Amino acid sequence: EALLGRGTGAAASAIGGSAAAVATSSPGGAAVAAVPPGKGGSAVWDAGVGAGSCLRVSAPAFCVCRFPLGGAVAVEDQPDVSAVLSAYNQQGDPTLYEEYYSGLKHFIECSLDCHRAELSQLFYPLFVHMYLELVYNQHESEAKSFFERFHGDQECYYQDDLRVLSSLTKKEHMKGNETMLDFRTSKFVLRISRDSYQLLKRHLQEKQNNQIWNIVQEHLYIDIFDGMPRSKQQIDAMVGSLAGEAKREANKAKVFFGLLKEPEFDVPLDDEDEEGENEEGKPKKKKPKKDNVGSKSKKQDPNAPPQNRIPLPELKDSDKLDKVMNMKEAARRVRLGPECLPSICFYTFLNAYQGLTAVDITDDSSMIVGGFADSTVRVWSVTPKKLRSVKTAADLSLIDKESDDVLERIMDEKTASELKILYGHSGPVYGTSFSPDRNYLLSCSEDGTVRLWSLQTFTCLVGYKGHNYPVWDTQFSPYGYYFVSGGHDRVARLWATDHYQPLRIFAGHLADVTCTRFHPNSNYIATGSADRTIRLWDVLNGNCVRIFTGHKGPIHSLAFSPNGRFLATGATDGRVLLWDIGHGLMVGELKGHTDTIYALRFSRDGEILASGSMDNTVRLWDAVKAFEDLETDDFTTATGHINLPENSQDLLLGTYMTKSTPVVHLHFTRRNLLLAAGAYSSQ
Amino acid sequence: MEAAKMASPKSGPKDAQVMAQILKDMGITEYEPRVINQMLEFAYRYVTTILEDAKIYSGHAKKPSVDADDVRLAIQCRTDQAFTAPPPRDFLLDIARHKNQAPLPLIKPYSGPRLPPDRYCLTAPNYRLRALHRKVSSTAGRITVPRLSVGAVSSRPSTPTLGREQLQAL
Numbered sequence: 001e002a003l004l005g006r007g008t009g010a011a012a013s014a015i016g017g018s019a020a021a022v023a024t025s026s027p028g029g030a031a032v033a034a035v036p037p038g039k040g041g042s043a044v045w046d047a048g049v050g051a052g053s054c055l056r057v058s059a060p061a062f063c064v065c066r067f068p069l070g071g072a073v074a075v076e077d078q079p080d081v082s083a084v085l086s087a088y089n090q091q092g093d094p095t096l097y098e099e100y101y102s103g104l105k106h107f108i109e110c111s112l113d114c115h116r117a118e119l120s121q122l123f124y125p126l127f128v129h130m131y132l133e134l135v136y137n138q139h140e141s142e143a144k145s146f147f148e149r150f151h152g153d154q155e156c157y158y159q160d161d162l163r164v165l166s167s168l169t170k171k172e173h174m175k176g177n178e179t180m181l182d183f184r185t186s187k188f189v190l191r192i193s194r195d196s197y198q199l200l201k202r203h204l205q206e207k208q209n210n211q212i213w214n215i216v217q218e219h220l221y222i223d224i225f226d227g228m229p230r231s232k233q234q235i236d237a238m239v240g241s242l243a244g245e246a247k248r249e250a251n252k253a254k255v256f257f258g259l260l261k262e263p264e265f266d267v268p269l270d271d272e273d274e275e276g277e278n279e280e281g282k283p284k285k286k287k288p289k290k291d292n293v294g295s296k297s298k299k300q301d302p303n304a305p306p307q308n309r310i311p312l313p314e315l316k317d318s319d320k321l322d323k324v325m326n327m328k329e330a331a332r333r334v335r336l337g338p339e340c341l342p343s344i345c346f347y348t349f350l351n352a353y354q355g356l357t358a359v360d361i362t363d364d365s366s367m368i369v370g371g372f373a374d375s376t377v378r379v380w381s382v383t384p385k386k387l388r389s390v391k392t393a394a395d396l397s398l399i400d401k402e403s404d405d406v407l408e409r410i411m412d413e414k415t416a417s418e419l420k421i422l423y424g425h426s427g428p429v430y431g432t433s434f435s436p437d438r439n440y441l442l443s444c445s446e447d448g449t450v451r452l453w454s455l456q457t458f459t460c461l462v463g464y465k466g467h468n469y470p471v472w473d474t475q476f477s478p479y480g481y482y483f484v485s486g487g488h489d490r491v492a493r494l495w496a497t498d499h500y501q502p503l504r505i506f507a508g509h510l511a512d513v514t515c516t517r518f519h520p521n522s523n524y525i526a527t528g529s530a531d532r533t534i535r536l537w538d539v540l541n542g543n544c545v546r547i548f549t550g551h552k553g554p555i556h557s558l559a560f561s562p563n564g565r566f567l568a569t570g571a572t573d574g575r576v577l578l579w580d581i582g583h584g585l586m587v588g589e590l591k592g593h594t595d596t597i598y599a600l601r602f603s604r605d606g607e608i609l610a611s612g613s614m615d616n617t618v619r620l621w622d623a624v625k626a627f628e629d630l631e632t633d634d635f636t637t638a639t640g641h642i643n644l645p646e647n648s649q650d651l652l653l654g655t656y657m658t659k660s661t662p663v664v665h666l667h668f669t670r671r672n673l674l675l676a677a678g679a680y681s682s683q
Numbered sequence: 684m685e686a687a688k689m690a691s692p693k694s695g696p697k698d699a700q701v702m703a704q705i706l707k708d709m710g711i712t713e714y715e716p717r718v719i720n721q722m723l724e725f726a727y728r729y730v731t732t733i734l735e736d737a738k739i740y741s742g743h744a745k746k747p748s749v750d751a752d753d754v755r756l757a758i759q760c761r762t763d764q765a766f767t768a769p770p771p772r773d774f775l776l777d778i779a780r781h782k783n784q785a786p787l788p789l790i791k792p793y794s795g796p797r798l799p800p801d802r803y804c805l806t807a808p809n810y811r812l813r814a815l816h817r818k819v820s821s822t823a824g825r826i827t828v829p830r831l832s833v834g835a836v837s838s839r840p841s842t843p844t845l846g847r848e849q850l851q852a853l
Contacts (some may be wrong), residue, residue, distance in 0.1 A: 163710050172755070176762060184770045311790045313797070383709060424805075452798075461796075462804050481790065481797060489769035491779065496788070500803035507772070507779035542783030582692075620779055 094139040098146055100212050107203050115196040117232040124154050125188040129219045138171050142668045157240050157552035162170050182510045187221035189244035193229040223247050236643055238550050242510045242531035246547035251584030253545040257564045258304025260521045305523045310539050313481045319437060329670035336607045338622055341654055342674040348661055349679040356679035359665035360432045369441060371429030377422040377443045386416040389458045410506055423455050424460045431473040444471035450485050466493055468501050472514045477522045484525050486513030492527045506537040508544050517558040526567060527556025534569050549581050550586055559600035566627055568609055570597025574612050578626055588626045591648040592619055601666040610674055612663025618676055620653040698723055733757045
C-alpha cells in the first residue's frame with residue numbers, strides 16, 4: 001500500500017488546500033484508489049497495466065507550493081520522475097506544444113478505424129489542458145497560436161466551452177473562473193477499450209519527449225474496459241459533459257428506487273362503492289379491485305427503501321382526507337395510451353413582458369403560482385373558489401370557536417380574491433414549489449435566499465439563507481417538510497422547514513446546479529447542472545450514487561417516472577434522455593424538439609411523457625414503449641452502454657404548437673388532463 | 684422592451700462598435716440595444732476605479748508613474764471586494780462532508796407548523812409602538828382621560844393558528 005502523507009502547514013497556502021491522496025492498491029493491477037473528498041489533490045493510476053501501480057499526486061491549480069507532497073510515490077517509468085517533480089514548473093517546452101498535439105493528431109488519424117473513434121475522445125481534454133497549461137504558465141502568445149490552430153478540430157458540441165476558453169488569455173482570468181479551475185483539478189474521464197488503450201500507450205511511450213503521456217496521466221482518468229471498441233455514434237451519445245463520462249464504478253451503488261408503501265387506512269364507503277379496509281392508495285392508481293390488492297401489499301419490495309430510512313412527517317388528518325380525495329379522483333382517471341391521448345389545457349400568462357421565470361401548480365390543480373423577474377410571486381386560484389387568507393387577530397377573537405364550521409369562519413371573506421401577490425424577494429424569482437398539503441409555498445431567487453410563504457395568511461414566514469449566489473431551482477419533497485434547492489455556487493442543499501441551516505449539502509458538480517427534483521420516495525434527489533451531467537444523491541448520507549452524462553447543454557428539466565424506476569431529462573440541446581436508475585444506463589433518446597426543453601412530466605400512471613420547450617411546442621411520447629425491456633449483454637456491462645434504437649419518431653405521439661408561447665411548465669391533473677403554462681411572447 | 688436582433692451599429696461611436704464586436708465574439712447575438720450603453724458605462728466606471736486605485740498604490744510606493752504592477756494590484760483588490768466568486772470545490776466538498784456526517788434529525792410529531800425558532804423567522808412584527816408619557820396637568824378644568832400606554836407587543840408570532848396579540852401596559 002502506498003500512502004501519501006498529508007502536506008504540512010507550509011504546503012497549505014492561503015488560497016489553496018493541501019494535496020493529499022490516500023490510495024490502496026492490491027497487487028496485480030486491479031488498483032482501487034479512494035480519493036478523499038475535500039482535498040484538491042487527486043491520484044491517478046494506470047488500471048490496466050499489470051503489476052505495480054503508479055501513483056502520482058497533482059496539487060490543486062491554485063496551490064502556491066510547487067512540489068508534490070508527502071511520502072512514498074511509486075513511479076512506474078523512471079525517466080518521468082523529473083517530470084513529476086516539475087509538475088507545475090514546466091510541462092516541457094511551450095513552443096513544442098503544437099508539435100506534440102499535431103503529432104498525436106497524426107497518429108490517431110492514421111490508426112485503424114475501429115480505434116480512431118475512441119482515441120479521438122482524447123482531443124478535447126488534451127486540447128483544453130494543454131491550452132490552460134500554457135496560459136497558467138504565462139506563455140500567452142504560444143497559447144494563442146495553439147488555440148487558433150486547433151480549436152476548429154474539436155467536436156461541435158464543445159463550441160460553447162471553447163468560446164469561454166478563448167476569453168481566458170491570461171493567468172489572472174483563470175483565477176475568477178471557478179468552473180475552469182475545477183476542470184483543471186478534476187479528472188476528465190474517458191472510457192476506452194483495452195486494445196485502443198494499449199495502442200495509444202505504446203505510441204506515446206515510444207517517443208522521446210512524451211509530454212502528452214504526462215498530461216494524460218495527470219489530468220485524464222482512463223476507464224478501461226474489455227470488449228469491442230465503441231463506434232463514433234455510441235460515443236457521441238454518452239459524451240458531452242464537462243468532466244467526460246462517468247466512471248463505471250460511480251454508477252454501481254445500490255439505489256432504492258421503489259416507492260414507499262402507502263399507509264393503510266379506512267376509506268369511507270360512498271355511493272361509488274369504493275373499497276374499504278385493505279385499500280392501498282398506491283400512486284399507480286387502478287380502479288380498486290377487491291381480489292388481489294391485499295396479497296401484493298404485504299410483501300416488501302426489495303427495491304424500495306425501508307419505511308424509516310429517512311424520517312418523514314406523520315400523516316395528519318387533513319393529509320388523510322387529501323389521500324381519500326386522491327383515490328376517488330384516481331378512480332375516475334382517464335387511462336392514457338397511444339390510442340387515448342390527453343387533452344391539453346394551456347394557461348397563458350399575458351402581459352408578462354418576458355418576466356415569467358417560474359411556474360408551479362398544486363397536486364390537485366387548484367392553485368397556480370408564477371415567479372417573475374420583478375421579484376414578485378403571484379398566486380392564482382384556478383378553480384372558481386377564491387383565495388382567502390386568515391382573518392386578523394382582532395377579527396379572530398370575535399368568532400365563535402365552538403361552531404362546526406370554525407375552519408370556514410376563520411377565513412376572511414372581505415379580502416378574498418383570485419390573485420394574491422407576495423412581495424419579499426429582491427431579485428428575479430427563479431423557482432417556485434407548492435407543498436403537498438397546500439399550506440406552504442417556496443420560492444427561490446437571484447438574491448440567494450429561499451423564502452417560505454404561508455398560503456393561509458399569504459405572508460412570508462422564513463427566509464433560508466445559505467446559498468450566497470442566485471438559487472436556480474427549489475422543490476418540496478413529495479411528503480412535505482423537506483425541500484431541496486440548487487444554485488450558482490455549484491451545490492444543492494437539503495433543508496427542513498424547521499431548520500434555518502441546510503441538513504445536507506450535495507457538492508460535486510463542476511458548474512451551477514440548474515434543476516433539482518425529489519424522487520417519489522423522497523430518499524433521493526436528482527440534480528441537473530450546467531456542466532451537462534445529472535447526479536442522483538442519497539438523502540440519507542449525501543453520497544452521489546449515480547452520474548449520468550450524455551447531454552450536450554445545461555440541463556433544465558428533470559422528471560421521475562411515477563414508479564420511481566426511470567428518469568427523464570431535458571436540456572438546451574433539445575433532446576430528452578431517458579435513464580434507468582437501477583442499472584445506471586441511458587435507455588432512450590427522444591429527438592424532436594429544436595430548442596431548450598424547460599418542462600417534462602410523466603402522466604399519473606406513467607404511460608405518457610409530455611415535454612414542453614422553448615420552440616413553442618408540447619410533445620407527447622409513448623413512455624411504455626420507450627421503457628420496454630431492452631436487451632443488455634456483455635457489451636453493456638463492460639461499457640455501460642446500450643445500443644439505442646433510432647425510434648424517436650415511433651415514440652412521438654403528438655406535437656402541439658402554441659402560437660408563440662414557450663412552454664414553461666407541465667402538470668397532469670389527478671384525472672390525467674394535461675395542464676401547460678407559459679408566457680406569451682410577441683416575437 | 685422587446686429584444687431585437689442587433690447588427691453592429693455602423694454609424695455609432697467606435698466604442699460602441701468595439702462593444703458590439705465583443706458581444707459577438709462571446710456568442711451573444713440577441714440583445715436589447717441599450718445593453719451596449721450599459722456595458723460601456725460599466726466598462727468606464729470599472730476602468731476609472733481601477734486606475735484611481737492604481738494611482739493611490741503607486742503614490743504610496745513613491746513611484747514616479749503608475750506601472751503594470753500597480754494596476755495588477757488594484758485589480759486584485761477590487762476583485763476580492765466586488766466580484767466574489769463562489770467558493771472553490773475542495774472547500775465545498777469539505778463542508779459537505781462535514782454536514783453530511785450528522786444523521787437526519789427526527790421529526791417531532793404533532794408540533795403544528797414546523798418552522799425554525801422565532802429568531803430566524805420573519806413572523807415577528809418588525810415595529811414597536813413608542814410609549815406615551817402621561818403629562819400631569821395642573822389646570823383643573825381639563826379632563827384627563829387615563830391613557831393606555833402601549834408598549835412592546837408580545838413576541839408570540841402571528842402564525843396561522845388562532846393566536847391573539849396581547850397588549851401590555853408599560
